[in-house]
Amino acid sequence: MFIAIDVGGTHIRVASSKNLKTIQQIKRFSTPKNFNLAIGKITMAIKEIIQKQKVQKIIIGLPGVIDQKKGKLLTAPNLKNWVNKPLTNLLSKKFNCSVLLANDNDLAGLGEAIFGAGKKHQLIAYIAIGTGLGGTRIVNKQIDQSAYGFEPGHQIIQKNGKYWPHCQQKGCLESLISGRAFYKNYKIKPEKCQNKKIWRDFAHLLGQGLVNTIVLWSPNIVIIGGGFAQRSHLFLKPLKEFVKKNLLIFKPPMIVKGNLGDQAGIYGGFHFLKTK
Numbered sequence: 001m002f003i004a005i006d007v008g009g010t011h012i013r014v015a016s017s018k019n020l021k022t023i024q025q026i027k028r029f030s031t032p033k034n035f036n037l038a039i040g041k042i043t044m045a046i047k048e049i050i051q052k053q054k055v056q057k058i059i060i061g062l063p064g065v066i067d068q069k070k071g072k073l074l075t076a077p078n079l080k081n082w083v084n085k086p087l088t089n090l091l092s093k094k095f096n097c098s099v100l101l102a103n104d105n106d107l108a109g110l111g112e113a114i115f116g117a118g119k120k121h122q123l124i125a126y127i128a129i130g131t132g133l134g135g136t137r138i139v140n141k142q143i144d145q146s147a148y149g150f151e152p153g154h155q156i157i158q159k160n161g162k163y164w165p166h167c168q169q170k171g172c173l174e175s176l177i178s179g180r181a182f183y184k185n186y187k188i189k190p191e192k193c194q195n196k197k198i199w200r201d202f203a204h205l206l207g208q209g210l211v212n213t214i215v216l217w218s219p220n221i222v223i224i225g226g227g228f229a230q231r232s233h234l235f236l237k238p239l240k241e242f243v244k245k246n247l248l249i250f251k252p253p254m255i256v257k258g259n260l261g262d263q264a265g266i267y268g269g270f271h272f273l274k275t276k
């Protein structure tokens with residue numbers, strides 16, 4: 001049995017698969033702030049799912065910068081208590097198998113590229129808007145190479161923007177339109193907001209980030225994932241209009257909503273294990 005774990009800022013998902021293509025069982029719970037508590041909950045979920053079967057390999061998607069060699073999370077603006085903890089050691093001892101780490105958005109982008117909205121495309125820009133804002137570049141069904149991963153949410157788009165404590169930068173995209181920023185900036189929760197003016201403003205800020213990302217990554221398709229994808233009917237139209245109006249150097253790629261929902265990272269995790 002293979003296990004994929006997707007650790008988000010608000011929820012953790014633990015899933016099993018036999019063939020690395022389909023999900024056998026999945027469990028969801030909210031992310032505990034305390035690291036040891038989280039490990040306990042993850043261990044329990046795995047035990048419940050596998051029912052005494054042997055675990056062959058585990059992949060964990062984490063919202064931050066990963067050190068593959070040390071098996072640790074180096075920086076994670078939305079999961080600070082997990083930084084530098086011996087995550088792979090703990091789980092590999094418990095289940096006597098190898099444990100791999102990857103960035104959560106890399107895995108979700110990979111999931112959409114293999115099984116979802118990006119199936120037919122070679123060059124994919126995946127942008128996930130949830131608690132934070134992240135993304136990845138997928139090339140020929142693989143996570144593109146990089147020195148430290150991709151962080152489109154931390155591109156600076158406001159010159160004299162506000163300080164964002166989670167990354168310690170000023171005026172980055174995440175500080176303006178992530179789940180965390182939404183309530184701060186618009187004084188309403190995104191799941192309650194129906195105000196067209198707010199969503200247009202949101203779309204224009206996201207559009208600014210997307211235009212930058214598109215000119216640098218030159219994708220065939222942009223896929224929007226994360227919790228905000230559920231609300232894409234409120235911002236996708238003004239977003240496309242903004243990109244079309246402001247990106248003139250080449251033809252803008254298509255922009256779509258992902259179609260794997262919150263299981264994109266799990267599917268991507270299983271595919272990742274297949275290639276390792």
Ligand SMILES: [Zn+2]
Nearest residue numbers: 154167169172
């Ligand atoms: Zn930032």
